[in-house]
Amino acid sequence: MSSIRLRLLKWLAGPVIVINLAGAGLTYLLAWTPAQVAFDQGLLDAAAALAARAQLGAAHAVDPAPRADALDATWFSVRTADGRLLAGDADFPLRPPAGSAQIYDATIRGEPVRAVVVAAQAAGVGPLQVGAARTVRKLRQVRSATLRSLALIEVALTLALVGLVWLSVGNGLAPLARMRANLAARDGDDLTPVSLDGMPYELAPVVNAFNDLLDKVEAGAKARHDFLADIAHQLRTPLAGLKLQLEWLSTRHGADPETVDSIRLMGLANERMIRQTNQLLALARATAAAAGKVRAEPLDLAQLVQEAVQYFVGEADRKGLDIGFELALAPAVGDPFQLRDLIDNLVDNAVRYTPAGGTVTVRCGRDAEGAFLVVEDSGPGIAPAKRALVFERFVRLGDTSPGSGLGLAVVRDIARAHRARVMLDSRADGSGAVFTVRFPA
Amino acid sequence: MHVLLVEDDAVLADGLSRVLQGNGMQVALAADGLVADQLLQKSTAAVVVLDIGLPGIDGFEVVRRLRARGSTVPVLLLTARDAVEDRVRGLELGADDYLVKPFATAELVARIRALARRNAPKPALLSLGQLTLDTAARRARIGERALELSVREWAVLEYLLQQSGRVVSKQQIIDAILPWGDDLTLNAVEVYVSRLRIKLLDAGIAIRTIRGFGYLLEAQA
Numbered sequence: 001m002s003s004i005r006l007r008l009l010k011w012l013a014g015p016v017i018v019i020n021l022a023g024a025g026l027t028y029l030l031a032w033t034p035a036q037v038a039f040d041q042g043l044l045d046a047a048a049a050l051a052a053r054a055q056l057g058a059a060h061a062v063d064p065a066p067r068a069d070a071l072d073a074t075w076f077s078v079r080t081a082d083g084r085l086l087a088g089d090a091d092f093p094l095r096p097p098a099g100s101a102q103i104y105d106a107t108i109r110g111e112p113v114r115a116v117v118v119a120a121q122a123a124g125v126g127p128l129q130v131g132a133a134r135t136v137r138k139l140r141q142v143r144s145a146t147l148r149s150l151a152l153i154e155v156a157l158t159l160a161l162v163g164l165v166w167l168s169v170g171n172g173l174a175p176l177a178r179m180r181a182n183l184a185a186r187d188g189d190d191l192t193p194v195s196l197d198g199m200p201y202e203l204a205p206v207v208n209a210f211n212d213l214l215d216k217v218e219a220g221a222k223a224r225h226d227f228l229a230d231i232a233h234q235l236r237t238p239l240a241g242l243k244l245q246l247e248w249l250s251t252r253h254g255a256d257p258e259t260v261d262s263i264r265l266m267g268l269a270n271e272r273m274i275r276q277t278n279q280l281l282a283l284a285r286a287t288a289a290a291a292g293k294v295r296a297e298p299l300d301l302a303q304l305v306q307e308a309v310q311y312f313v314g315e316a317d318r319k320g321l322d323i324g325f326e327l328a329l330a331p332a333v334g335d336p337f338q339l340r341d342l343i344d345n346l347v348d349n350a351v352r353y354t355p356a357g358g359t360v361t362v363r364c365g366r367d368a369e370g371a372f373l374v375v376e377d378s379g380p381g382i383a384p385a386k387r388a389l390v391f392e393r394f395v396r397l398g399d400t401s402p403g404s405g406l407g408l409a410v411v412r413d414i415a416r417a418h419r420a421r422v423m424l425d426s427r428a429d430g431s432g433a434v435f436t437v438r439f440p441a
Numbered sequence: 442m443h444v445l446l447v448e449d450d451a452v453l454a455d456g457l458s459r460v461l462q463g464n465g466m467q468v469a470l471a472a473d474g475l476v477a478d479q480l481l482q483k484s485t486a487a488v489v490v491l492d493i494g495l496p497g498i499d500g501f502e503v504v505r506r507l508r509a510r511g512s513t514v515p516v517l518l519l520t521a522r523d524a525v526e527d528r529v530r531g532l533e534l535g536a537d538d539y540l541v542k543p544f545a546t547a548e549l550v551a552r553i554r555a556l557a558r559r560n561a562p563k564p565a566l567l568s569l570g571q572l573t574l575d576t577a578a579r580r581a582r583i584g585e586r587a588l589e590l591s592v593r594e595w596a597v598l599e600y601l602l603q604q605s606g607r608v609v610s611k612q613q614i615i616d617a618i619l620p621w622g623d624d625l626t627l628n629a630v631e632v633y634v635s636r637l638r639i640k641l642l643d644a645g646i647a648i649r650t651i652r653g654f655g656y657l658l659e660a661q662a
Contacts, residue, residue, distance in 0.1 A: 237450045237453055238452060240453050240456075241453030242456075243546075244459070244460050245452060247456075306654075309651065309654060310548055310607060310608045314547075323652065324652025324653045325654040327653070361652075361653070
């Protein structure tokens with residue numbers, strides 16, 4: 001893993017700092033050179049004035065003592081060509097002027113100075129060397145103040161640059177962060193493409209490639225579910241045949257208790273296979289529902305329950321349960337097959353987990369909030385802490401009961417696809433389980 | 442009653458034949474769509490039980506050809522698929538009913554009988570357990586003993602017998618017997634059923650209450 005921010009910082013900050021330093025150097029030179037030139041010019045003027053006086057023979061009138069202002073001291077020297085000191089300071093480090101004047105750095109009494117030497121002619125004395133020097137204390141103060149200011153400015157500029165890069169990278173990457181949040185908030189089976197709305201043009205290839213991948217995953221999932229549904233469909237015919245053969249056998253051999261018992265067990269196993277085959281189909285349909293492919297036709301939940309009453313009564317009889325119905329008009333919009341799956345799974349679930357002698361009641365109707373379906377049983381119920389769990393795939397609370405653990409997940413998927421809410425509660429006295437499905441009005 | 446059964450799965454076809462014969466029907470069997478099509482051209486079957494997935498031509502095509510010839514014999518489609526398109530297509534082509542495998546035997550038998558009734562005069566005799574209803578003579582007997590029934594009781598019992606083994610709602614009962622009665626409440630149905638129960642105590646049959654819904658007439662075990 002590498003950070004785009006750090007990469008950008010590395011690639012931007014280095015060169016920018018170098019460029020800034022070069023700029024600072026140039027600024028320094030530009031600011032410094034005039035000061036140096038003015039300083040030198042002052043010395044040259046002083047030396048020239050001294051030379052003029054020496055030519056007038058007034059060199060002796062030059063005050064030999066160093067003249068000092070608040071900061072800097074000044075020295076003079078006037079010597080003949082043969083080195084005789086006519087005026088000024090004896091320890092002035094004169095250099096023979098190359099041409100008419102020379103400017104150089106030197107040291108007087110242990111202190112660095114800037115010095116000039118000019119050539120002059122004095123009547124009766126011959127050629128003269130006239131020097132003037134001044135300490136560079138003020139100059140140095142100015143220089144270090146300039147350097148400090150420049151350094152501060154550079155540091156501030158560099159920090160501002162780093163901050164800008166950091167912020168603008170964050171800003172530039174905001175669409176990625178939004179995409180990440182969108183993907184993180186999805187369910188595992190939500191394979192709808194990522195929207196290109198609000199995505200920068202540069203991200204489009206990535207988003208498109210990702211959407212292509214989602215398409216492939218969805219096609220793969222669909223192929224698997226189609227295969228599953230196909231297998232389940234193909235199992236139905238032999239299962240139906242087996243069921244009929246077993247029923248015929250039990251009518252033929254009803255007198256022999258051992259045969260009857262054996263046939264009964266085979267019948268139970270067959271019923272289980274039939275139920276699980278139907279659940280596989282329901283799962284395949286619910287997955288299609290979860291992918292948003294829901295038929296939307298107006299229907300009556302009471303009608304759907306009525307169509308299944310025969311089957312429910314048969315199941316309840318097999319288990320020795322009292323099943324009852326309180327059906328009122330319950331108009332909803334949706335896919336009748338999926339909603340039948342939802343109802344079947346809720347009732348199957350209630351029948352399976354309610355012990356013999358118990359009751360199961362299926363209720364539907366509508367109120368101010370819309371249509372509702374309630375399946376209530378007198379079974380052991382589900383502890384409040386586990387209620388959210390039962391809607392997960394492959395979760396079974398009691399391992400003693402036969403079941404695939406798919407039923408309630410199918411219920412949840414179908415309800416969700418119909419924008420219906422599923423609630424799980426206990427009966428008023430705290431016993432049993434009450435599943436309520438509320439449809440949008 | 443003659444039933445033509447068209448099903449290519451040998452185990453299911455055999456099981457269906459046995460069960461239908463066990464319910465007093467004569468069953469002819471075809472395992473191929475083309476064979477079924479030929480048989481239907483001279484068949485006297487009262488009802489056709491037709492699988493959709495068949496070798497030769499499929500069940501849809503068999504129905505289409507059957508109706509194209511102008512035949513009105515009732516057709517009950519059997520299918521492993523419960524896609525709504527299949528159901529709609531089957532019914533549009535002229536099938537009369539539709540059952541998804543695997544089905545409850547009682548449901549299948551009841552639907553075949555219902556289809557046969559729709560297309561044929563009412564059978565003179567309805568019976569279950571010790572009870573016999575002679576609809577032509579309008580006489581009811583339990584064993585050899587004559588049973589006195591009011592007009593309404595007769596209508597309710599006749600409907601329950603026709604639908605024996607199936608759960609029927611009170612509203613279905615009212616709808617079925619309305620030609621005889623003008624105005625009937627759900628409570629009235631309850632009254633007739635409780636009277637019938639008393640009269641049928643020794644008939645070897647039971648009218649079960651399906652709580653909040655209706656009734657189920659079945660032979661007592």
